[in-house]
Amino acid sequence: GAGVSQSPSNKVTEKGKDVELRCDPISGHTALYWYRQSLGQGLEFLIYFQGNSAPDKSGLPSDRFSAERTGGSVSTLTIQRTQQEDSAVYLCASSSGGYPNEQFFGPGTRLTVL
């Protein structure tokens, strides 16, 4: 079956612009996670959705970052007024939502802010 997909695969933007990153989870997966992967920083948790609700937004680095999920499926991570330090690979993962669970990761979106 189809895995987790993310788009775009690469995004180059200018400082100050807004960007939207999309994640399509595995069908039927109720939990969805966003992470940021930077060189030497490992995987930094950003936000977790259970259905359309986000019980844990603790990882969002600033109020420039927001995310939503609609229909219990697709999620969009929005970064407003991008800064150079936002450059990273943004990973999305989904899971069945049960506990404990294995996460299935997408290929990521590489964001470069010039």
Place this chain on the structure above:
Amino acid sequence: AQSVSQHNHHVILSEAASLELGCNYSYGGTVNLFWYVQYPGQHLQLLLKYFSGDPLVKGIKGFEAEFIKSKFSFNLRKPSVQWSDTAEYFCAVNSNSGGYQKVTFGIGTKLQVIP
């Protein structure tokens, strides 16, 4: 707060050498533990997991890990590495607290296997 420490950030081994990657976590309650692997150019994927039962778990490609509760550790091992094991390895902890799940990853260990 939940945290994961991976002590070796970059490991270089020759083929056939034995591997042990350290992972320690901090959390006061029940946890479930994972090792994920990211091969060059590929997605992160599950290598092995511990939920309960036998603390020695076996995963894909000959990897195993041992959960030692008293040491809060979940070290990854492989008796004889191959060049194809070159990848980045991430330890992760999954807990259920306050009605929702929390997953925390370590910083990752880059393994380079020299033929």
